[in-house]
Amino acid sequence: MPWVRFNAAVESKRLKVRTSRDVFFHEVKEASKKVGDERYLSETDFQVLALALELKRRGLYPMIVTDDYSIQNVANQIGVDFTSLLTYGIKFRFNWIQYCPACHRKYPPDHKLKVCKVCGTTLKRKPLRKTSL
Numbered sequence: 538m539p540w541v542r543f544n545a546a547v548e549s550k551r552l553k554v555r556t557s558r559d560v561f562f563h564e565v566k567e568a569s570k571k572v573g574d575e576r577y578l579s580e581t582d583f584q585v586l587a588l589a590l591e592l593k594r595r596g597l598y599p600m601i602v603t604d605d606y607s608i609q610n611v612a613n614q615i616g617v618d619f620t621s622l623l624t625y626g627i628k629f630r631f632n633w634i635q636y637c638p639a640c641h642r643k644y645p646p647d648h649k650l651k652v653c654k655v656c657g658t659t660l661k662r663k664p665l666r667k668t669s670l
């Protein structure tokens with residue numbers, strides 16, 4: 538069944554299957570050597586990282602979804618965003634909180650203003666906690 542759904546998603550163009558160019562593959566390999574994670578990564582891991590790097594260089598904002606610490610570490614090294622399955626998947630939903638990155642004041646998620654009312658910095662948001670569904 539997953540295979541059927543996979544093919545349907547590809548045919549309807551909701552899912553694209555791609556590999557990266559070699560130059561990005563080599564760059565990711567070098568980055569992984571630098572941080573010492575090369576031997577913990579599989580061929581597929583390198584390809585995922587390389588594709589993310591390629592998309593990023595084209596001005597897109599790829600995000601790798603993984604719980605693998607080595608992939609996260611190399612993603613960090615090459616400046617690619619990542620998130621873990623636990624925060625992304627349907628097993629949990631998250632409760633957001635808005636906060637000021639400058640003075641660390643917290644605001645409720647439905648806070649209307651986009652900036653901190655104390656220091657005027659643009660607010661960010663983060664998961665407050667994960668709730669099991």
Ligand SMILES: [Zn+2]
Binds near residue numbers: 638642656
């Ligand atoms: Zn502030």
